Amino acid sequence: MESFLFTLPATIKIRRQAHVGVVGSGDLEIILEPNDQAVAEITIRTGVTGHQASWEAVIQRFFKQHDLAAKVKINDFGATPGMVAVRLAQAMEVCCYD
Amino acid sequence: MIKTLKTSFTECSGRERTVELLDAEQYRELLGPFDGFESPHLEKQGIIPQSDDGVIVAKGTINGHRAVIISIEGKFQGGGIGEVSGAKIAGTLELVLKDCVAGKKTIPVLIYDTGGVRLQEANYGLLSIAEISAAMVALRRHVPVIGVIPGKIGAFGGMSITAGLCSTLLMTKEGRLGLNGPEVIEQEAGIREFDSSDRQLIWGTIGGDQRTAAGFADLLIADDTDAVKETITSVITGEISFLQRTEQVNRYKNFLTSVDPKHRISFEEVRTLWNQSGETSTVERHRSNVTKSNGRGQTWFDLLRGDAKEVGDLPSVRVADGIIGENRVRYIAVVPDAENYFPRARNGELGLLEGWSIAEHVREVITADRNGDKQAIVVIVDMPSQAYGYHEELLGIHQACAAAVDAYASARLAGHPVISFIPGNAISGAFLSHGMQSSRIIALNDPGVNVHVMSKQSAARITQRSLEELEVAAKKVPAMAYDVDSFEQLGALYSLVGDVEADTPQVNDRDRIYVEINRAIEDVQSSKSNDLSVRLTSALAKAGGRAAAISVREELYAQWT
Numbered sequence: 001m002e003s004f005l006f007t008l009p010a011t012i013k014i015r016r017q018a019h020v021g022v023v024g025s026g027d028l029e030i031i032l033e034p035n036d037q038a039v040a041e042i043t044i045r046t047g048v049t050g051h052q053a054s055w056e057a058v059i060q061r062f063f064k065q066h067d068l069a070a071k072v073k074i075n076d077f078g079a080t081p082g083m084v085a086v087r088l089a090q091a092m093e094v095c096c097y098d
Numbered sequence: 099m100i101k102t103l104k105t106s107f108t109e110c111s112g113r114e115r116t117v118e119l120l121d122a123e124q125y126r127e128l129l130g131p132f133d134g135f136e137s138p139h140l141e142k143q144g145i146i147p148q149s150d151d152g153v154i155v156a157k158g159t160i161n162g163h164r165a166v167i168i169s170i171e172g173k174f175q176g177g178g179i180g181e182v183s184g185a186k187i188a189g190t191l192e193l194v195l196k197d198c199v200a201g202k203k204t205i206p207v208l209i210y211d212t213g214g215v216r217l218q219e220a221n222y223g224l225l226s227i228a229e230i231s232a233a234m235v236a237l238r239r240h241v242p243v244i245g246v247i248p249g250k251i252g253a254f255g256g257m258s259i260t261a262g263l264c265s266t267l268l269m270t271k272e273g274r275l276g277l278n279g280p281e282v283i284e285q286e287a288g289i290r291e292f293d294s295s296d297r298q299l300i301w302g303t304i305g306g307d308q309r310t311a312a313g314f315a316d317l318l319i320a321d322d323t324d325a326v327k328e329t330i331t332s333v334i335t336g337e338i339s340f341l342q343r344t345e346q347v348n349r350y351k352n353f354l355t356s357v358d359p360k361h362r363i364s365f366e367e368v369r370t371l372w373n374q375s376g377e378t379s380t381v382e383r384h385r386s387n388v389t390k391s392n393g394r395g396q397t398w399f400d401l402l403r404g405d406a407k408e409v410g411d412l413p414s415v416r417v418a419d420g421i422i423g424e425n426r427v428r429y430i431a432v433v434p435d436a437e438n439y440f441p442r443a444r445n446g447e448l449g450l451l452e453g454w455s456i457a458e459h460v461r462e463v464i465t466a467d468r469n470g471d472k473q474a475i476v477v478i479v480d481m482p483s484q485a486y487g488y489h490e491e492l493l494g495i496h497q498a499c500a501a502a503v504d505a506y507a508s509a510r511l512a513g514h515p516v517i518s519f520i521p522g523n524a525i526s527g528a529f530l531s532h533g534m535q536s537s538r539i540i541a542l543n544d545p546g547v548n549v550h551v552m553s554k555q556s557a558a559r560i561t562q563r564s565l566e567e568l569e570v571a572a573k574k575v576p577a578m579a580y581d582v583d584s585f586e587q588l589g590a591l592y593s594l595v596g597d598v599e600a601d602t603p604q605v606n607d608r609d610r611i612y613v614e615i616n617r618a619i620e621d622v623q624s625s626k627s628n629d630l631s632v633r634l635t636s637a638l639a640k641a642g643g644r645a646a647a648i649s650v651r652e653e654l655y656a657q658w659t
Contacts, residue, residue: 001144019131023148024173075146
């Protein structure tokens with residue numbers, strides 16, 4: 001297994017926490033919580049090794065599009081980059097919209 | 099109006115199932131994903147943990163009735179029960195019990211989606227399932243304990259035994275219920291016994307339809323969320339109720355003895371036999387010629403009982419009433435019987451007849467001492483495993499195990515000191531059924547004493563790791579190791595007795611064990627509790643052996659009200 005931490009500048013505060021997904025085959029779990037600091041902190045643990053570059057690309061792209069000051073925890077069980085993006089969007093929906 | 103649109107219950111996630119069943123206003127999740135109680139044992143093995151460890155506990159009401167739902171998420175590690183997830187289930191049931199005892203009636207609902215013990219946390223799962231079972235048996239005296247098996251994974255392993263303890267068990271056609279999973283039977287007993295790639299065989303043997311028709315589940319429900327909620331409500335209000343399976347010893351014994359295991363019986367035959375078993379009178383018991391086994395179980399049983407007369411009726415379940423000092427004691431041991439009626443239980447495995455026979459002999463004691471001094475029960479544990487086979491699953495070995503679990507737990511709750519003595523192997527479903535419900539556990543410190551969940555070959559197959567990888571993992575997580583020293587670290591043993599001739603014990607060895615048993619009996623008699631809490635309050639448990647199990651319970655308690 002591997003773990004990485006990404007820290008990106010962010011300004012918009014989120015109101016609520018969100019939990020989506022499951023640590024099951026081809027899926028991942030995301031926990032999104034408000035962050036007091038003006039950054040997005042993303043901690044990733046994945047069982048599939050050797051894909052740090054893909055992770056970085058997916059995370060950069062998402063947080064460039066969505067400015068969220070959040071603490072994000074990702075527990076991955078072999079999700080594809082597309083799946084990761086969908087789950088991130090779902091998590092954002094839970095914490096930003098009613 | 100005809101309702102045509104259905105919301106599938108089976109397709110829901112573990113958390114969605116709790117949301118669907120509880121009334122929205124009162125819904126509250128305990129130890130949820132934001133509380134951060136994940137398994138401390140998985141990362142060490144390179145496995146990604148989940149924030150709720152795969153168990154969702156939610157409090158609230160079901161159509162106005164106070165209830166707690168415990169739902170297992172099957173997609174995370176096959177719904178396997180580890181230290182944290184197990185403690186969430188057991189701890190919750192213990193708190194419900196406390197509420198019920200205090201007069202605050204709360205209905206526990208368990209939604210199964212689990213392969214049983216999480217093999218990566220092995221003996222933690224075993225201990226948890228024993229605690230879950232203990233709480234369920236105690237709870238049933240106050241409220242119905244409702245189980246639902248919606249399907250996808252089903253209820254397997256030790257958790258199938260707990261399903262056998264439910265007051266009411268609901269299944270969908272998608273649900274499966276069995277002690278040994280198809281792959282494990284194939285691994286242990288061969289592909290001719292059970293072909294794990296044969297879907298029809300699997301669903302025909304252990305699917306919801308078959309289980310409901312053959313006496314192992316109460317109702318076959320439609321895969322519809324509203325229907326599930328309505329059915330549960332009818333059980334809560336008492337509109338529908340069922341006989342407790344584990345207490346119907348005679349019927350299940352009739353049922354089993356009406357089977358001729360020499361030929362492979364069909365799914366349909368089992369249904370017919372089950373329906374007839376309610377009508378027939380007691381079938382003449384099958385007895386084989388007893389050739390004594392020479393295993394440790396038999397050796398210690400004979401040594402401990404001395405000249406006490408045997409009162410058992412099955413060659414593989416030895417029962418005798420003796421006296422140690424001033425204590426009346428019933429010894430029970432499961433031993434090999436080369437001519438066992440069910441061939442898969444010939445090497446001393448805990449099989450169908452063994453489970454029900456244990457239940458009968460333990461219940462005898464409870465009935466006899468109802469108004470008097472409580473005889474102690476000494477459970478002598480030396481078994482290679484539970485029996486693996488087609489007939490075993492078809493005829494409900496999980497239910498036979500549950501019958502034994504229920505009987506031992508009921509004896510303990512009635513005030514009988516139940517003491518386990520382990521001179522040999524204490525393994526998996528066999529140990530859960532015969533040994534794990536005891537008030538105190540005594541084991542010999544000997545290389546021939548092993549405590550574990552599954553043979554290494556099967557565990558390797560199921561977790562898709564090599565035997566070498568398993569050995570490495572066992573070094574990091576003592577609960578995965580097989581030796582009794584590692585098991586002792588978990589704090590569940592009352593005593594570990596060294597320097598005893600385990601294979602060829604002499605009179606002085608016997609006397610040392612007598613002393614230990616008497617000490618354990620007195621310890622039970624002087625303590626106020628008749629549950630299994632001593633396993634969590636022992637010095638070793640507190641020193642780290644059960645650290646997560648303890649902290650989960652503390653946090654549950656803090657969030658409870």
